[in-house]
Amino acid sequence: MQSTEEEWAKMMRAAISGDALAYKHFLEAVTPALRALAQSNLARCGAGNSEVEDVVQETLLAIHLKRHTWDPERPIRPWILAIARHKFIDMLRRKGRRAEDVIEDFDALPDTGQAPDSLDRHELNRMLRKLNERQRDIVRSLAVEGASIRETARRLDMKEATLRVSLHRALAALAALYRKDGR
């Protein structure tokens, strides 16, 4: 686990200095750990596996929007865990469940193998439907592997700068939608 943490921190530092690919690799690298954590946590709360990807996705969104709150001088694992824990408890509260035994660390989590990621019936889709049409188009179009900002801007007939702003607003709006959900 130690080496993984060092790798995560290295990727995140590269991302902070502008390496977009490193950032993507960072998100991909933490996802299995987040997934294992979500599975254990949901199991402890007596919830099924159907919500695992919802928890993972909401946590990834929070990690993205709050990435400037990681201090590169400090270890990255406690930071990721703190965000995962915060979002998990928030989700339980939203669904009217009590947060009792939330796992504190990634240690000793079973390797969960293949993700139940193929289902694609996630909460995220419901949130996406609540965005405005333009924001939804942008998000859907950038979701495709290999899609670039430039090409998307051309296809949607937008200026690149405008698209960047809209994308960022769409992500912030998604986080707000998750937060309001069920309240």
Add this chain to the structure above:
Amino acid sequence: MKTRELINVLAADRAPAAARPARAVAIAVALGAVISASLLLAILGLRHDMAGAAHSLRFLVKGATVLILAACAIGLVVRLAHPDAKAGRLPWALAMVPLILALAVLVELLVTPASRWGANLFGVHWSACLVLIPLFAIPPLAGLLYALKQAAPRDAGLAGAVAGLAAGGIAASVYVLHCPDDSPLFLAAWYTLAVGFVALAGYVLGRRWLRW
């Protein structure tokens, strides 16, 4: 949408990340203090006996107490802005403030005759203190809450309350430049009440606004 598709979207968002919490808080404090101090100078002006007051022990104790409060609470706001926050020794440093106050009150009660206690407690302008400190706290509180909104405090209410404490400390440090009442009795009663009110306001606003 699948998780790997979401990652594609997140990685495409190259909008510059918000300022690091320490920087955002520093900007909020600087702007808030400058605005409040300008307001004080424009509306009220410095106290008339400023040059003389600077040599009085009571004034120095008052100034030091509010500055320590502001400094510790600001430091704590920066800590609390991080999701993996560890408070460290700052709460202990902050606890020095009521300790200093209690000590100063004790000494004041010992060195002044009981007949003066009432006059020292109520001073010249106790009600002005209650109104003006919360007023001068508005700019720094707004700035600090904004900085915390960008950040990721684990406990929204606590972060808001500490932001209120910091804003109250800044406002008190500004108001010291005008306030003619230097007795520790005055400080312990009215400043505490005013700063406590700002902390409460911070708590309420934080709970409403700082969730993420």
